[in-house]
Amino acid sequence: MRDGEGTPSAVGHLPEEVAGTRRFPSFTARETNLAMVLALLAWTVAVFDYGLFGTLLPAMTEDFGWTPEQSYLINTLIAVGTAVVAFGVGPVIDRLGRRRGMMLTIGGTAVASVLTALIPARLGLVSNAAMVAIRSLGGLGFSEQSVNATYLNEVFSVTEDRRKRERRGFYYAWVQGGWPLGFLLASALALVLLEPLGWRALYLVATVPALVLVVVIGRKLRETPQFELQHRLQQMRRAGQAAEASTLAAEHGLEVSEESPLARIFGPGLRRNTVVLSLAWIVNFFGINIFSVLGSSILANAKGVELSAAFWMLVIINLGAYFGYVFHGWLGDRIGRKRTIVIGWMVSGVAFAAMLSPLVSTPALIVVTYAVGLFFLVGPYAAILFYMGECYPADCRGTGTVIIGAMSQPGTIIGGFLFTALAAASSTGTAALWVGALGTFLSGVLMLWAKPVAEIRHQG
Template identity: 65%
Template structure:
């Protein structure tokens, strides 16, 4: 057999008792992959965040009442859930690289289509918005692709810093969430009166389209997925014995079961349930304070829309460092306690922000920023923690499936938020639905744990 190139994985039939290791990525490659992953998530969130940021402006264009726009946002989440739920198994079959191209490319298309939806067709216009924006679930699912891809890259990198402190370095990538929202708020503040909300969606298509080309040219598939793909090929051709022999050579526990079935096997079922419930109720808070941030400030704290935009720029900038902090803390004390502590503190900050004690601009910014710091920051830990809780064979499916639970969270939370806001106002809805959901999600994380199967895999890379 010809000598293998440095970044190839040996997928030839192994000798009895042979032991192999995955090829490594260089420090330079790892740095490039990290930067591209950050850009991919930031751009995906930019489009995702535009909907919430521009919702008040779209209300005027389409003639919606606030409660109508909340309801439309909820129906969009229903469609996004359908898209996101189907994406995990696809990524486990297509690969991490192709998955990243699919999610970022989908974001570009969704942004462009949103910009051309006519406003004068009544319910038909609203229906078009719901259908098109439902495919925003592609962009939101980009974080699951990132978590899966970067987890596998950092396992085999030559960069010792990233191998030893993966949570800290991944935190800079996951911080694309507040960066994306900050970008959406900043450009809305500067350009909304100039090019309108439609023009802003067109602007969002450009970086997404460029990045698809960059991913195509520079992103390499992980050796873990290459092995997983080869094992599936052997299984499909009836060579199950050869598949298990190759998996044993890499100390991988191979299963012929479908990835979606695997995450419900007895030893992984508890994690799937606990993570899913935690994401559902936590996204009551994400929907309230991140996606509908400008609406909450406008309707609950009487902040003018233009002021809400620049306030959210500051708030999201502060929140970015929440990712870095929680990524660092997760490496120090463990990702699970980091998530639990962060979300409980977040619920307290938001409850304080919504109280009558906080009235001036400075206090609103400080308490809102504190709540968002401890709300979104733990996602730097939870995304990586989830990837650590599933083996290679179903990792993307597990992470994407749980991430898709954000959409039922928005659906249920959005429905509750709309009902409560219509009855007693936006402030009360934000408190009981948003802050209350964050608190419950922190408590649900007590029931998660890493399975021994994953620890055996990682010990051999």
């Protein structure tokens, strides 16, 4: 047996009658549905906290006395800290497990939310440094989507629910749709609570569901049998039972490697997609940071929309974006996930360029073009995150998905500095066009070099 580029796996050294003779314990339909619901809630709550910063940035800018350019810089510096945190999550997920990984990421979200509410304003560098440090913990919450992708990829492989086994991308899309739902929730609550209670109260509100979910996940969510086997194999190898571990892995059709998960994802057969997907995430997050995270600032500063009206617009826009996930998950099952991602991101770049043009000036046109852009910008993440999980074997799946997902933060950093510099030199609209819209389109072009999953052969 060989992987995508012809490198022999450990399974290939064992007799054919041994390999793949044992099956993993299955997930019942009820357990699968519970896993999907908890994963959706976890991702929505994580995005709620993550999205609050961008949604509330205009209000926080006034409270902290920042200029628009300073607020963009603060957002970029937070991305630097977020990257440091997010890069450390991947190997942890392959060691602690998918369930504990979900608890860790959501727990980090709760801590980040409550501490953000306590940051004092008007203390200059002290306030700014505290904001950057505390909001960097958001890297834990942001990594939750990669944990979801890893977890559900393995659950759908062993579920008794035939529909979910056969249409994995479509069902995963409902979960990944927590991104626009989280932003919708942030916008809706800001619309209702910002004026009477202030921005700090919204962060305290975000803390409660995160803490509740940590408890529920710890009690109700089942670990995947793939990780449980990998954990057992590691224990056997540490106990000097390497031969027995290899046989047990082969009986389940798993690849065995003594390399670390990080080395594995850059090894033969996996390296190309690791590099291509990482670059695509970096460039695509130019657009994500500008049009999704900083949506209220773009509408206010680039299109002259009042802040209260911007919140209303973003509620409508993000509601439509949720169905972008469902559409792209469905489409990925039919025409291939890679092709779906390429088409979606190219269309999104064109739509955002149209939205930023002087020809689009009425509220209705702004909402329509922005909604189309966001539909095709975030929707393909339903395809790409599940595609990432399919690219890697079980022993490095968590590391691969989280490391690539963490590349969003270098994208936010690079794109943030470019956006801030160009906005200061010209205008927010010009910066959003040349950094956000163009970056989104180019990320679709980069995906043309990714290797289709059909060419990547591994088990587990």
